[in-house]
Amino acid sequence: MTDMTVPVSRNTRRSDALSRDRIVEAAVEVLDATGEAGLTVRALTAHLSTGRGAIYHHVVNKEELLAAAVDEIVGRATAAAGDDDDPGRAIRALALGIFDAIDAHPWVGTQLSREPRQPAVFRIWRSVGSQLQRLGVPAAAMAAAGSALVNYVLGAAAQYAAGARRATGDADRKAYLATLAAQWAQHDPDPIVQEAAARLDDHDDREQFLAGVEIFLTGITAVAARG
Amino acid sequence: MTDMTVPVSRNTRRSDALSRDRIVEAAVEVLDATGEAGLTVRALTAHLSTGRGAIYHHVVNKEELLAAAVDEIVGRATAAAGDDDDPGRAIRALALGIFDAIDAHPWVGTQLSREPRQPAVFRIWRSVGSQLQRLGVPAAAMAAAGSALVNYVLGAAAQYAAGARRATGDADRKAYLATLAAQWAQHDPDPIVQEAAARLDDHDDREQFLAGVEIFLTGITAVAARG
């Protein structure tokens, strides 16, 4: 069993005033160290060495806190990938940035698809929309194109997050996929499932995620051209 | 004289043995009536008029129970939409079947994207895979095509579920989308967001979901042809 305890803050500057930003930062640390289930108000107050009620002085409730933590990570990812001259490359970079953020912080993937009205989702919509516009997608097709890409990215995020949750790093992920493939193959005699399982066993899901983005880009270009 | 024997309970099914199927059926009823948060072991035992521990005689834990409830609904949806001669039409029907199932049972949408290793997700993979095969997607492209489509459907499922959770029926959903659009527009001055919000206000999300399926089908066909 791995030790799941969160290290107590290096130096108890209890005299610092608590703030929303400090609480969100602490939430990210607790989530990274112990996962979604590990973020309890009690764990958070222990990490900040304060009382439970103090949290509620700066944050409405746990849901809002989680949304803020997700937005923190997604904000970094979208900011890091926005400055490519070619909009197609910018979209691939944006998608990969989100993928890698979820690989590093699996709780982000799960939380992103739980609530469409959260800041982080607005942020993704905005980035996707601006790149699709630069790509030349006409206004009439924008809503369909944007939601197709956003839904794909969020769907993939949630699915891959389950793998990343159990296994971070390349080797671990390969092992996870092998197990998953075995489970599928055992669970279902259908030849298509068997085939998919066999391929799952030795593919790179980061590459597969990108292949999906490629399919979308090809589709949106063709649909926009004939629409 | 009237018969004075008071029936202990009109619900004589109490004497029926409890079974896994009966428990799953009851879980679906509780979920439909009170939503995800309403499915507690206590509520379920009340609905079945039994003790808490009895549940654990037939079901491993709450997570497995939820997965079984989701599979029940998704099973009906995939069965209803599998017999079209044209694989393209069959895929659209399959996607719409899942969309409508989530509209009627919003908790399905949220739960589907939470765990890739659940029976309902296998089921969707299987249906999608078999139709893509009939569509002529070569084996080498199958994993990418399948995961693109499945991830899109699951991502959309989760996003639309949030709308359906608050508003079932056409009029309510329109009202929800109008509120969401207003919230976006207020939250963000970016012209692209403003544009998206304006369109969100008067579109049909069922139609938009289908437009996304169309984009992916077009992309898959084009990529498979040149691959």
Add this chain to the structure above:
DNA sequence: ACCTGAACACCGTTCAAGT
């Protein structure tokens, strides 16, 4: 074998009381 329901080890959130 199947079921019961009290007990256990947790939750998020509130609020009178302190500084």
Add this chain to the structure above:
DNA sequence: ACCTGAACACCGTTCAAGT
């Protein structure tokens, strides 16, 4: 104003005890 921590109203799960 900001913080504390006991108290409240819940959870899912277990298990000795009953039939």
